Amino acid sequence: MVCKTNSPLPLDVEAGKTYGWCTCGFSQTMPLCDRAHRELSDKKSFKFVAEETTRLYLCGCSETKTPPYCDGGYCKQEVTDGN
Numbered sequence: 001m002v003c004k005t006n007s008p009l010p011l012d013v014e015a016g017k018t019y020g021w022c023t024c025g026f027s028q029t030m031p032l033c034d035r036a037h038r039e040l041s042d043k044k045s046f047k048f049v050a051e052e053t054t055r056l057y058l059c060g061c062s063e064t065k066t067p068p069y070c071d072g073g074y075c076k077q078e079v080t081d082g083n
Helices: none
Strands: 009-013 018-021 046-049 054-058
Touching: none
Parallel strands: none
Antiparallel strands: 009 054, 018 046
């Protein structure tokens, strides 16, 4: 289980597939939304479509100004694989 963190989180994505990035920080499946916001927050997930099949590193703190990617404002530079 990974929850809100101050490090970018990896996500393997598939080209053309839509993903929902967590913006509330309550998701138990960070960096993806698990709909926890419905009970705990007014925030909604940020939907995006993967442009290519690759590994992305998404913001783990949900405070980025460039969603869903980390802008470095709150995150540490190291990458967390959720272990």
